[in-house]
Amino acid sequence: MPQLLAVLALVSGAHAASSQSLPWRYGAFIDGGSEGSRIYVMRWKPSLDPEGEIICPEIIGDKSTAPGVASFALNHTGAGASLEPLVEYTKKLMHSERGQWAHMPLYLRATAGMRLLFPEQRESILDNIRTYFRTLPFLFRDDMASVATGEEEGVFGWISANYLMGNLRPDKVPNASSTIGSLDLGGASAQIVFIPQKSIIQHAFPLRLGPHQLQVYSYSFLRFGIREAAHHAAMLVISDALMSVQSENSIKHPCFSKGYVYIPKFSYSDQSFAPIQVSMKGTSDFEGCEALVKRIFDKNAPCLIEQCSFYGVYQPRVLDVKFLAFSHFADIAGDLGVPEKGRLEDLLVAARYVCSLSRAQLDLLFKRVQDETIRMHLCFHATFAVTLLHSGYGIEENDILFKSNHNGQPIDWAVGAMMYAINQDNKLSRPLVNVSTAHVLDV
Numbered sequence: 175m176p177q178l179l180a181v182l183a184l185v186s187g188a189h190a191a192s193s194q195s196l197p198w199r200y201g202a203f204i205d206g207g208s209e210g211s212r213i214y215v216m217r218w219k220p221s222l223d224p225e226g227e228i229i230c231p232e233i234i235g236d237k238s239t240a241p242g243v244a245s246f247a248l249n250h251t252g253a254g255a256s257l258e259p260l261v262e263y264t265k266k267l268m269h270s271e272r273g274q275w276a277h278m279p280l281y282l283r284a285t286a287g288m289r290l291l292f293p294e295q296r297e298s299i300l301d302n303i304r305t306y307f308r309t310l311p312f313l314f315r316d317d318m319a320s321v322a323t324g325e326e327e328g329v330f331g332w333i334s335a336n337y338l339m340g341n342l343r344p345d346k347v348p349n350a351s352s353t354i355g356s357l358d359l360g361g362a363s364a365q366i367v368f369i370p371q372k373s374i375i376q377h378a379f380p381l382r383l384g385p386h387q388l389q390v391y392s393y394s395f396l397r398f399g400i401r402e403a404a405h406h407a408a409m410l411v412i413s414d415a416l417m418s419v420q421s422e423n424s425i426k427h428p429c430f431s432k433g434y435v436y437i438p439k440f441s442y443s444d445q446s447f448a449p450i451q452v453s454m455k456g457t458s459d460f461e462g463c464e465a466l467v468k469r470i471f472d473k474n475a476p477c478l479i480e481q482c483s484f485y486g487v488y489q490p491r492v493l494d495v496k497f498l499a500f501s502h503f504a505d506i507a508g509d510l511g512v513p514e515k516g517r518l519e520d521l522l523v524a525a526r527y528v529c530s531l532s533r534a535q536l537d538l539l540f541k542r543v544q545d546e547t548i549r550m551h552l553c554f555h556a557t558f559a560v561t562l563l564h565s566g567y568g569i570e571e572n573d574i575l576f577k578s579n580h581n582g583q584p585i586d587w588a589v590g591a592m593m594y595a596i597n598q599d600n601k602l603s604r605p606l607v608n609v610s611t612a613h614v615l616d617v
């Protein structure tokens with residue numbers, strides 16, 4: 175202990191406790207998404223007074239790999255090894271900081287793709303990843319590789335958005351009007367997080383950020399990401415067809431364009447088998463598409479606490495909340511040319527338009543959307559996004575920012591997750607001072 179105090183006194187004495195002059199600390203975070211894994215290597219200025227400051231990491235490099243870890247459900251053997259390119263990338267990037275590796279945390283948080291698996295499959299995959307991570311020279315404990323809960327994923331996105339927008343400051347208590355609500359849309363799940371004007375009755379998530387102790391409303395809808403929603407809609411089309419006398423060849427899907435044949439692919443990888451193979455002819459029909467998408471949302475479920483979004487889920491009023499809609503929401507708005515500072519009405523107009531186009535018109539007018547699968551899904555994605563925001567969450571006249579970056583920094587739950595981890599753990603928020611004497615600080 176005297177040793178520790180001596181070290182701290184030395185540092186604070188020399189630099190008047192200015193965190194800016196302290197050497198960077200580093201860490202890596204893997205976002206194990208349903209569609210692929212991405213590692214973010216980050217750095218941050220540590221603090222001598224973690225209770226008085228909010229520490230924020232910045233990304234210094236990132237790399238992704240596909241498929242996602244959840245695709246190892248039927249054979250977990252390769253799950254850890256599939257992340258090797260990400261680890262090698264990190265070692266190369268951090269080569270000059272080798273002395274810090276043992277203090278550099280390596281996290282993996284998997285998301286909705288893993289939430290959808292059977293528990294035994296999920297644990298086998300995590301065990302395989304942990305076994306691999308234990309062999310690496312970075313700071314790692316088994317609990318650092320896990321599945322994030324939907325609520326955590328949402329809150330981490332909220333932290334990232336609000337930090338980048340300048341809403342999280344040590345001298346201001348974050349409240350309903352000084353923060354922005356976050357809307358995240360992934361492949362398999364969708365998250366809504368905000369601080370309401372009135373108190374939160376359910377689904378409150380407590381949070382410590384520097385001097386602040388706060389609560390946000392956080393809810394995650396598993397299976398309401400765009401891929402899961404597309405599967406769900408396709409299953410409704412198929413079951414409707416089975417109920418009628420239609421032959422399999424004439425199944426029609428209103429959310430795809432005339433001249434396009436849609437063959438839903440129900441799995442996330444080639445390893446798992448598809449339950450059914452059907453082709454559907456697009457009909458370029460917005461009204462039909464909207465009606466189909468609305469059936470995914472159960473608005474009639476009993477609402478046990480007053481104010482519900484859908485499926486009977488409690489949600490405080492969103493009337494005056496400003497929102498930032500990122501990830502796939504921002505991609506969809508961008509693809510459709512909806513302005514970043516938009517309203518729901520703009521997205522609705524764009525959805526109506528894109529859903530009216532034939533395949534040939536779509537190819538011509540949306541040439542800039544280079545990925546053909548995404549181009550063909552524009553109508554479904556736009557209609558789903560509008561329906562989720564409006565019928566689902568009850569958002570109407572609210573200001574919505576559709577964007578995934580702010581001042582060149584990505585709005586991403588992974589950054590928020592790292593920020594959360596650092597601000598909860600003094601071992602990560604404090605300086606190492608001198609790497610070779612760092613054990614002194616590991617109190």
Ligand SMILES: *[C@@H]1O[C@H](CO)[C@@H](O)[C@H](O)[C@H]1NC(C)=O
Binds near residue numbers: 249251252
């Ligand atoms: C699982 O994958 C590994 C590596 O890809 C392979 O060697 C093994 O044979 C597979 N096991 C099964 C049961 O398919």
Ligand SMILES: *[C@@H]1O[C@H](CO)[C@@H](O)[C@H](O)[C@H]1NC(C)=O
Binds near residue numbers: 347
């Ligand atoms: C919310 O925070 C802002 C900025 O700190 C402050 O001006 C405002 O009075 C606060 N509002 C409420 C309702 O506390």
Ligand SMILES: *[C@@H]1O[C@H](CO)[C@@H](O)[C@H](O)[C@H]1NC(C)=O
Binds near residue numbers: 608609610611
């Ligand atoms: C860190 O500690 C080592 C060994 O105790 C010493 O050789 C080195 O000069 C120190 N580095 C700094 C920057 O103080």
